[in-house]
Amino acid sequence: MATKGITNRQRIIEAADRLFYVRGYNRTSFSDISDATGLPRGNFYYYFKTKEDILDAVMDSRVESFGQMLKACTQATDDPHARLLAFVRQPLQNEQVLQYGCPFGTLSAELGKSPSAEASRAQITAVFDVLRHWCAGQFGALGVTPARADQLALELLARMQGMTLIASIYNDREFLQRTGAGIESWLDEIIKHEVQA
Amino acid sequence: MATKGITNRQRIIEAADRLFYVRGYNRTSFSDISDATGLPRGNFYYYFKTKEDILDAVMDSRVESFGQMLKACTQATDDPHARLLAFVRQPLQNEQVLQYGCPFGTLSAELGKSPSAEASRAQITAVFDVLRHWCAGQFGALGVTPARADQLALELLARMQGMTLIASIYNDREFLQRTGAGIESWLDEIIKHEVQA
């Protein structure tokens, strides 16, 4: 029964994850999740106390799956530069980014206007911290100071967020590719000027 | 009577503009606008047929006021570089950007997940086009080709959007200032390498 319970719980999380991404958190209702899963509305409260609890689980799920992605980037090669390149290229191949934007960025923009700014903000930063620290780790491995590595990590995330937002607003695949290439060039410049070989 | 009508209409637009910014469009109700203006809920329908009509008016208002800002930038100096600098520095001085992000960027992220993607997307791009074309005009005045000017305009907007999003997520004023300075340096490089004096 534990496995069966986990299965339905997982179904809810996955459906909510998708819906929060394509419709937004506030515009996603229990009825929507019910339609997507086939589970009756009232059933959700057996697994989650409130809608915000579902959001928490979705956030955890996104952190987890993105952690997996970063792990794959880490294990694929020992070269931090190659790792960062893989990280930069990943949204460029994702078709949905053009339509719905970055799952983290758009959700953060939405939750940043939440009533309980305390709780939401902590969750948002927790998600971005995963990316931030991983990127900073790669820059650090390239030989810059920890403080500088963190600065570069934030700048990289900002560039990627700006890229995905503008690309999704204009639904402009060419801009996405061009700007992605620009970020790669920027990485090259960083390594050329700040890293001793 | 016309003036009185316009006055109340203007009150609604201003209150809605503020609420859409700090609470988001979907989470702002007629009751919220009623509380903010002191006008009864039912009264809104004398001025606007639907909630989306209020959104339209708010968008127009934002375009209008930002157009004024750009006009001020344009009239303040004849130097396109100085104009672009003023444009870049403008969000750096705005305290609310740290808390609620860019009014255009966050609203676009929210409306990009709207049901009627057709109508919303057109409005969003209309808003960003104002900024895009103004920036492209400045780059063009610096002497680059129209196509290149448009590319640079988009890149500038993307950088600023990324900057404001990350800054608001981490509520990091230092990052905002630092990244703003980085964008200014980037502008310098562009002019140095692409513009013939």
Added chain:
DNA sequence: GTCTATACCTTGATAGAC
């Protein structure tokens, strides 16, 4: 654990008095 039925509230929107 799963499902149905429903309570209770807020929403956007309408009708009509003044």
Added chain:
DNA sequence: GTCTATCAAGGTATAGAC
């Protein structure tokens, strides 16, 4: 033009049968 009263629909959440 302004306001009150109210509607129907949809929201989250709960109670309780199975």
